[in-house]
Amino acid sequence: MTLEEWYRQDRLPHIYCAGCGNGTILNCTLRATNELGLDRTKTTFVSGIGCSSRASGYTSSDSLHTTHGRALPFATGVKMVKPDHDVIVFTGDGDLSAIGGNHFIHACRRNIDLTVVCMNNNIYGMTGGQGSPCTPYGAISTTTPYGMREMPFDLCAVAEAAGANYVARWTSYHVKELTQAIRAGIETPGLSFIEVMTQCPTSFGSKNKMRQVSQMVDALRANSILKDKADRNKAAGIPLEPGKFVVGELVRRSNPVLGGRP
Amino acid sequence: MKLVIDEHRCKGCNLCTMVCPYRIFQEGKRPGPRGYVIPALDQPERCTNCRLQKIYGRQLCGMCQLTCPDQAIAWIEEKPYEAHKVVIEY
Numbered sequence: 565m566t567l568e569e570w571y572r573q574d575r576l577p578h579i580y581c582a583g584c585g586n587g588t589i590l591n592c593t594l595r596a597t598n599e600l601g602l603d604r605t606k607t608t609f610v611s612g613i614g615c616s617s618r619a620s621g622y623t624s625s626d627s628l629h630t631t632h633g634r635a636l637p638f639a640t641g642v643k644m645v646k647p648d649h650d651v652i653v654f655t656g657d658g659d660l661s662a663i664g665g666n667h668f669i670h671a672c673r674r675n676i677d678l679t680v681v682c683m684n685n686n687i688y689g690m691t692g693g694q695g696s697p698c699t700p701y702g703a704i705s706t707t708t709p710y711g712m713r714e715m716p717f718d719l720c721a722v723a724e725a726a727g728a729n730y731v732a733r734w735t736s737y738h739v740k741e742l743t744q745a746i747r748a749g750i751e752t753p754g755l756s757f758i759e760v761m762t763q764c765p766t767s768f769g770s771k772n773k774m775r776q777v778s779q780m781v782d783a784l785r786a787n788s789i790l791k792d793k794a795d796r797n798k799a800a801g802i803p804l805e806p807g808k809f810v811v812g813e814l815v816r817r818s819n820p821v822l823g824g825r826p
Numbered sequence: 827m828k829l830v831i832d833e834h835r836c837k838g839c840n841l842c843t844m845v846c847p848y849r850i851f852q853e854g855k856r857p858g859p860r861g862y863v864i865p866a867l868d869q870p871e872r873c874t875n876c877r878l879q880k881i882y883g884r885q886l887c888g889m890c891q892l893t894c895p896d897q898a899i900a901w902i903e904e905k906p907y908e909a910h911k912v913v914i915e916y
Contacts, residue, residue, distance in 0.1 A: 576896075577834065580895060585895060587895025591892050609846035740892070821852060
């Protein structure tokens with residue numbers, strides 16, 4: 565199979581705004597599935613509601629566009645009924661951590677054999693740019709016009725604490741590394757959680773002095789610190805600066821798996 | 827192989843101009859058929875994928891295709907009689 569066959573050509577071009585990183589993450593996911601040589605009839609994409617969750621509609625294999633926050637329960641059902649299918653979940657930060665927060669924790673606890681790709685654009689992009697649990701401290705959104713006064717969620721730390729087998733974080737700028745991480749996530753049994761920090765120039769950037777796509781991508785590149793460097797800094801007693809985040813493969817372990825391949 | 831931008835998919839975000847290591851993509855000036863300003867290709871013969879993909883049997887760089895959020899960049903087969911532009915660099 566070629567990469568083009570993984571896209572639903574009749575649905576393209578997609579509805580994402582100009583410069584939205586979700587299309588890049590869709591590219592990386594489909595490149596990873598293509599490189600692994602997965603069977604298109606045995607691959608299922610599941611998504612909830614939001615910008616990110618439109619991605620499953622642009623794939624040519626089986627796809628489920630489900631209710632808000634309930635992508636993981638639907639995916640759990642698919643995996644339990646069809647253990648030989650590869651189930652990949654596209655979800656956003658609001659969909660996964662706010663409305664579907666408990667589902668996320670319990671999917672990690674069960675360690676069910678899914679690959680979760682979370683497109684974290686720090687905001688609810690599709691409904692007008694409200695603040696989400698992942699909006700950085702001090703950032704401006706339509707519901708926080710004087711700056712966010714709540715601390716953001718660290719989704720990778722939640723997944724790690726709840727028991728996921730593979731946890732990684734990359735940005736939509738690190739495309740090659742992201743493709744490798746999604747490949748590793750699909751190959752690892754158990755819940756693989758890949759958080760992708762992505763740009764939203766329309767809803768987030770325009771309110772936070774990053775109207776241009778290049779400014780948002782530069783900010784992503786400047787704020788990401790590789791895990792090795794963060795570990796060295798930690799050993800030297802240098803704390804992580806506020807606003808920066810660690811990228812890389814954070815956890816890989818082999819806990820018992822629910823719904824693995826027979 | 828030939829590098830092409832699908833004008834009906836491109837939304838003019840210019841991410842390809844940021845990531846291309848050979849600086850082949852340049853910011854465009856004229857709007858395309860859908861009103862977006864589409865990047866222009868500056869000497870696409872320098873693209874490694876165009877020249878060497880067949881010889882090596884695998885994709886060599888592909889950063890622009892992987893980064894393009896609109897799936898607009900692709901490599902297509904050239905027709906055998908298609909004229910090549912000769913570039914002489916002094």
